Amino acid sequence: MLDLNILVGGEAGQGIQTIGFVLGKVLVRSGLQVFADQDYESRIRGGHNFFRVRASDRAVRAQSEKVDILVALDSRTVKLHKNELKENGLVILDKQALGSDFAGLQILDIPLEKLAVESAGDKITANSVAAGAVLGLIGGDPEVLFKVLAAQFAKNNENVRAENLNAARSGYDYTAQRRPAGFIKLAQGEKAGPNMFLSGNEALSMGAVAGGCKFVSAYPMTPVTSILEYLAGRAKECEMVVIQPEDEISAINMVVGAAYTGARAMTVTSGSGYALMVEGIGLAGITETPAVIVLGQRPGPAVGLPTRTEQGELLFAIRSGTGESPRVVLAPADVEDAFYLTIKALNLAEQYQIPVIILTDTHLANSMTDTPEFDLSQVKIERGFLLADKEVSLLTNYQRFAISESGVSPRALPGQGQVMVAADSDEHDESGHLTEKAEIRHRQNAKRLKKYEGLRKEISPPRFIKRRGAVVTLIGWGSTYGAIAEASGLLLEQGIINNVLHISEIWPFPAEFVSEALQLTVKSVVIESNATGQLAYLIRAETGLSVSGQVNRWDGRPISASFILDQLKKGIIENGRRA
Amino acid sequence: MAEERKAVSLTENDYFSDIEIAWCPGCGNFGILKAVKQALVDLQLPPQKVLFVSGIGQAGKFPHYLKCNMLNELHGRSLPAAAAAKIVNPELTVIAEGGDGDGYGEGGNHYLHAMLRNVDFTYLVHNNQVYALTKGQTSPTSDQGFVSKTTPNGAHEALNPLAVAIATNASFVARGYAGDIPQLSRIIGAAIQHKGFALVDILQPCVSFNHINTYQFFQERVYKVEDEVGYDSADRLKAFEKALEWGDKIPTGILYKVERPVFEDSLWQADGIPLVKRKLNPQIAVHLMKELI
Numbered sequence: 049m050l051d052l053n054i055l056v057g058g059e060a061g062q063g064i065q066t067i068g069f070v071l072g073k074v075l076v077r078s079g080l081q082v083f084a085d086q087d088y089e090s091r092i093r094g095g096h097n098f099f100r101v102r103a104s105d106r107a108v109r110a111q112s113e114k115v116d117i118l119v120a121l122d123s124r125t126v127k128l129h130k131n132e133l134k135e136n137g138l139v140i141l142d143k144q145a146l147g148s149d150f151a152g153l154q155i156l157d158i159p160l161e162k163l164a165v166e167s168a169g170d171k172i173t174a175n176s177v178a179a180g181a182v183l184g185l186i187g188g189d190p191e192v193l194f195k196v197l198a199a200q201f202a203k204n205n206e207n208v209r210a211e212n213l214n215a216a217r218s219g220y221d222y223t224a225q226r227r228p229a230g231f232i233k234l235a236q237g238e239k240a241g242p243n244m245f246l247s248g249n250e251a252l253s254m255g256a257v258a259g260g261c262k263f264v265s266a267y268p269m270t271p272v273t274s275i276l277e278y279l280a281g282r283a284k285e286c287e288m289v290v291i292q293p294e295d296e297i298s299a300i301n302m303v304v305g306a307a308y309t310g311a312r313a314m315t316v317t318s319g320s321g322y323a324l325m326v327e328g329i330g331l332a333g334i335t336e337t338p339a340v341i342v343l344g345q346r347p348g349p350a351v352g353l354p355t356r357t358e359q360g361e362l363l364f365a366i367r368s369g370t371g372e373s374p375r376v377v378l379a380p381a382d383v384e385d386a387f388y389l390t391i392k393a394l395n396l397a398e399q400y401q402i403p404v405i406i407l408t409d410t411h412l413a414n415s416m417t418d419t420p421e422f423d424l425s426q427v428k429i430e431r432g433f434l435l436a437d438k439e440v441s442l443l444t445n446y447q448r449f450a451i452s453e454s455g456v457s458p459r460a461l462p463g464q465g466q467v468m469v470a471a472d473s474d475e476h477d478e479s480g481h482l483t484e485k486a487e488i489r490h491r492q493n494a495k496r497l498k499k500y501e502g503l504r505k506e507i508s509p510p511r512f513i514k515r516r517g518a519v520v521t522l523i524g525w526g527s528t529y530g531a532i533a534e535a536s537g538l539l540l541e542q543g544i545i546n547n548v549l550h551i552s553e554i555w556p557f558p559a560e561f562v563s564e565a566l567q568l569t570v571k572s573v574v575i576e577s578n579a580t581g582q583l584a585y586l587i588r589a590e591t592g593l594s595v596s597g598q599v600n601r602w603d604g605r606p607i608s609a610s611f612i613l614d615q616l617k618k619g620i621i622e623n624g625r626r627a
Numbered sequence: 628m629a630e631e632r633k634a635v636s637l638t639e640n641d642y643f644s645d646i647e648i649a650w651c652p653g654c655g656n657f658g659i660l661k662a663v664k665q666a667l668v669d670l671q672l673p674p675q676k677v678l679f680v681s682g683i684g685q686a687g688k689f690p691h692y693l694k695c696n697m698l699n700e701l702h703g704r705s706l707p708a709a710a711a712a713k714i715v716n717p718e719l720t721v722i723a724e725g726g727d728g729d730g731y732g733e734g735g736n737h738y739l740h741a742m743l744r745n746v747d748f749t750y751l752v753h754n755n756q757v758y759a760l761t762k763g764q765t766s767p768t769s770d771q772g773f774v775s776k777t778t779p780n781g782a783h784e785a786l787n788p789l790a791v792a793i794a795t796n797a798s799f800v801a802r803g804y805a806g807d808i809p810q811l812s813r814i815i816g817a818a819i820q821h822k823g824f825a826l827v828d829i830l831q832p833c834v835s836f837n838h839i840n841t842y843q844f845f846q847e848r849v850y851k852v853e854d855e856v857g858y859d860s861a862d863r864l865k866a867f868e869k870a871l872e873w874g875d876k877i878p879t880g881i882l883y884k885v886e887r888p889v890f891e892d893s894l895w896q897a898d899g900i901p902l903v904k905r906k907l908n909p910q911i912a913v914h915l916m917k918e919l920i
């Protein structure tokens with residue numbers, strides 16, 4: 049099996065992302081499966097950033113810490129990452145620029161800047177030289193690289209495009225002639241119907257478009273800003289209005305205003321912004337207004353680690369809001385989930401007239417993977433009890449909050465026919481007007497919470513890999529799926545038969561399913577990117593069962609298969625203490 | 628259009644709501660309710676096409692007492708919701724409203740940005756210079772020295788909402804008085820007809836909690852800028868000067884008015900079909916996928 053890992057590192061502003069992105073795309077076009085992620089600091093220049101590209105002929109859905117090719121654009125990259133090199137791992141660097149003090153490492157010295165100047169007349173193209181050099185080293189098809197580069201620079205003028213192609217060619221030729229014997233060699237040619245190569249945020253944005261979202265209001269915050277920018281840049285072609293308001297409080301109240309008036313509406317934010325929106329969750333709850341809120345988690349508390357990842361807001365999302373009101377929380381596992389669950393969120397929000405929270409994190413937001421095109425013919429727009437104009441014209445005494453079996457009331461829109469629509473943040477009667485009467489309050493609150501009955505049936509069961517003779521269940525939620533599934537496979541190779549239980553549609557909690565699954569193995573380990581074990585807590589609260597062990601990571605870095613295995617070794621496997 | 632309006636011929640009764648009014652007898656809000664109804668009748672706006680978005684407070688209850696569409700928002704948050712409603716359905720006449728605490732305190736940031744953004748809707752502020760619903764605390768517009776249970780030593784400098792409005796170049800800045808219904812309904816009518824964000828700050832005596840700024844207080848001080856020969860509401864500096872006047876004389880009327888591009892013009896507005904009436908078609912995502920291959 050091919051498992052190729054490339055790490056490109058250097059300072060912010062050195063074009064690391066371009067090299068990584070271009071290589072990732074070339075590998076996808078070459079028919080490989082690819083996972084790429086990036087690690088950067090909250091600064092525009094300097095510091096240390098890196099971009100990892102992992103490619104395989106099998107599915108890869110998580111990063112690996114074992115590097116085959118380390119592309120070092122500064123000497124700090126060598127220092128920080130040399131221990132991640134595999135036995136035959138190779139470092140590509142420009143000794144002229146970085147010096148030659150790299151004892152004990154297998155170095156492929158390449159004069160990046162010199163080649164850039166010679167081939168393209170500008171050292172700014174050094175990153176295209178580097179991209180070419182990596183491809184030459186692994187014997188990839190240069191024509192694929194040139195196509196990808198041409199597309200990458202499609203918006204630049206012809207000279208810039210040609211310069212970068214020349215630079216890439218010179219890098220390619222240089223290393224192609226210096227390939228160490230026996231080094232990884234790729235197959236030639238381009239795959240016919242290649243996959244998309246995209247990030248979680250791109251998938252989520254496309255889900256919003258396909259799901260009929262018409263109104264987005266959002267205040268910039270890492271890791272969701274790229275959703276706002278993606279949609280703002282395509283607002284016209286996607287027939288939506290995208291607004292950057294004065295703050296997150298405005299964002300959520302705009303969403304409620306737009307949705308009450310009849311547009312599918314969404315906002316995106318991270319923990320701090322979500323904290324400001326929380327009053328709006330209660331507002332959407334009591335006014336029974338559909339609202340989709342993307343909460344892209346990053347490590348808190350407060351500003352925390354702005355560019356890193358964490359799953360620290362599961363319980364916050366589930367419990368957020370004034371008083372008690374129904375909501376759904378969906379935590380996509382990967383790019384496909386990010387796309388399809390965003391559509392599901394927009395549908396459920398309207399079908400049940402509630403807020404729906406999409407709980408992602410920096411890891412899913414920024415990491416990129418390949419996937420076939422999404423199947424738009426599968427996408428159904430479900431607007432639930434939204435009344436058609438004809439139905440509205442037949443209404444005599446319209447009551448926006450009429451008591452119903454399902455808890456959901458027929459929804460007319462302001463300006464639609466002759467009805468008038470009243471919605472109130474105070475407790476109200478069926479007509480939407482303020483009341484303090486105990487029995488009405490009792491009825492309306494019960495009506496709203498009744499929606500959970502229907503919602504429980506809407507929630508798809510967790511992913512469950514079930515194996516005969518399993519001794520342990522690995523449990524996770526959200527973006528950690530790729531790492532957990534990989535860890536599961538590695539454990540199996542070591543003879544440890546295990547089940548995997550992974551939850552994406554997490555609230556209302558699939559308690560019955562989880563409870564049954566947990567009882568199949570003696571041991572169960574919850575793996576989460578947080579310190580306190582929020583899913584483990586939720587499982588206890590919802591099923592009455594305690595898991596036997598926990599693997600937690602809260603240093604802001606994404607969980608990988610090797611991290612899980614290391615932690616498990618310390619626990620269940622070696623002495624059974626943690627589990 | 629003119630014939631059609633006559634045919635419909637709406638009267639104040641068409642805006643009548645049978646919800647019991649919970650304001651104190653003598654409250655300035657009654658005058659505002661009357662003036663709003665008159666303005667709607669004058670413009671012959673059918674209640675089905677009017678949307679009130681209110682905040683929380685005595686003023687926030689207003690839309691319950693009028694037949695219309697209504698979204699009673701959170702405390703301080705009427706403006707973002709009103710802007711969004713207008714953007715997604717420009718066929719509605721949108722009127723936001725609330726108290727001075729709601730709009731100038733809790734919602735202060737929205738206030739500034741609503742004026743800068745200039746979405747086409749009207750904002751009525753029932754300015755009684757006190758937090759009435761919560762029983763008499765100091766508000767951002769309480770006169771300096773105003774004593775309440777939360778400011779036993781007297782309030783600090785008051786916010787001047789009209790001066791702030793003119794500083795942001797808000798496109799319509801007016802002051803009405805709840806004790807002068809004819810003028811107030813004229814101002815509200817002009818505000819609704821104005822294309823852009825229209826602010827009407829309304830002097831509203833609260834008979835229960837503000838014993839300083841009473842009907843008598845205002846009766847002795849208010850005058851109309853429209854009565855001043857040569858007053859030009861397009862003159863920003865002059866308007867700013869008027870906005871600073873507060874004491875023996877208090878100006879009312881349309882202090883400032885300017886034509887500015889509305890926010891909606893900067894948005895994608897394809898064929899003029901409101902966003903709420905568009906078909907939701909997943910296929911518009913097709914080309915997005917091609918970009919990523």
Ligand SMILES: Cc1ncc(C[n+]2csc(CCOP(=O)(O)OP(=O)(O)O)c2C)c(N)n1
Pocket residue numbers: 683684685686687702725726727728729730753755757758759760761766
């Ligand atoms: C977030 C929030 N904070 C505080 C309150 C309590 N509250 C309700 S109305 C109000 C002040 C009302 O004053 P104003 O807006 O001037 O309206 P008035 O009652 O004077 O018309 C306050 C503080 C609330 N409902 N929500």
Ligand code: SF4
Pocket residue numbers: 649650651653654655656685755759760832833834835836
């Ligand atoms: S307390 Fe003041 S504002 Fe409230 S209803 Fe009474 S008079 Fe009006």
Ligand SMILES: [Mg+2]
Pocket residue numbers: 684726727728753754755756757758759766
């Ligand atoms: Mg007040």
